[in-house]
Amino acid sequence: MDTRSLSIFLSVAETLSFSRSAESLFMSVSAVSRTISRVEDEVGQVLFQRDRRNVALTHAGTEFREFARRTLADWQQIQRSLDSEGTLSGEVSLYCSVTASHTLLAPILAAFRGTYPSVDIMMHTGDQADGVSRVLAGQDELAVTIRPLQLPQRMAFLPLVDSPLQFCMPALDCAVRDKVVAGLAAGTLDWEDFPLIVPERGTTKDLLDDWLREERIRPRIYAQVAGHEAIVAMVSLGLGVGIAPQLVIEASGPGLGVDIVPTDRGLPGLSIGLAGLRNRLDGPLVSALWGVAGQTYPQSL
Structure with a gap:
């Protein structure tokens, strides 16, 4: 099973919408549907219950989602370790609101791309109130969010503005x-x-x-x-x-x-900044983006 198929599966598992996933992935709905059907054939299980109005993960789909996340993370690690030139490469998953993507993130990403051109940013947008829960659930590695009144102990927060x-x-x-x-x-x-x-x-x-x-x-x-x-x-x-x-x-x-x-x-x-799990900050990709964010907004250091 190829990593592209796993990425498409994870997108549908997140949005629970074939059409929204197709739009974000720049694919047709039929192409997304064919990929999911092919993945289900390979797994030998129905991963989504779907009708004309609703899409939901089955029990098998929930278990496969965790497998897909681990597999893609391992694949990115292998890509980094096999990079003969030592260039940092891979993908970082980032969640933010639309406003944050235009205001706070624009200078961070510009600096990050200049320093780490081989690293891709997989950005998801939505209500910033969901940022902390998405990071805790492993859906995204980092989130731009308002610092919660009670910051979970296993989470780090880098204030930006x-x-x-x-x-x-x-x-x-x-x-x-x-x-x-x-x-x-x-x-x-x-x-x-x-x-x-x-x-x-x-x-x-x-x-x-x-x-x-x-x-x-x-x-x-x-x-x-x-x-x-x-x-x-x-x-x-x-x-x-x-x-x-x-x-x-x-x-x-x-x-x-x-x-x-x-x-x-x-x-x-309000303190608006970058949130991530403490045990993920040791990873080279997350650490690199965290560092660039701190350099872009030096008052955060």
Whole structure:
């Protein structure tokens, strides 16, 4: 069984979608489906239960996923050890949000490619709140994420930048903006009167919940959303007041049409950085990317 087939299997095992995997791998859906069928034939087991709407790993598929991960990791190790010129080569799996990929990661990856041109970065994007869990589960080796309130002992965290949490409101004329502007003019904001768009999970949600509790505010939640970028997008449509790191608001806010809501009730700051398992930092590939990140953001060292 070739490593390409294993990579395709792992992609489908992660996305649970033949179409999304095909898009990310620049393949047709039929080609992905044929590869999975061929892998199942070789294994002699059904690895995915699938119908027109859903795809799910079978028990055999879950076990084979661990085999595939180990096999690809071993293959990368062999490639490195057989490199006659001693050039670092292989692949590093990295998870981040869309905003992080454009802002924080761009200078890191530019420097990394210049130093280690034979190392490939396998990037996955999504809600940064999933970063820590994906690293702990072995889905990715590193993740750009907000430092959790309780960092697992077996995880290392390299801070890259600090970004305060900010409330944001629609820039367009609407009822939500009118309420906020009127409150600012009167010198008091009635937070219980605003429809709030908040994260559904993650460190930002935990910090917001603590802040609301300390301020004795009983919020009117309009929606709980996965991803800060989605929160900013919904705010721009006039649906409510949202909360997100200033980094995200500045990256997407002007284009989407949101304004920061000033408040005397200070929100906590966030540390955004690189997270990885401590026992993986000794690996040459992960160690190299970790080092370049620290050099790119020297204040993190």
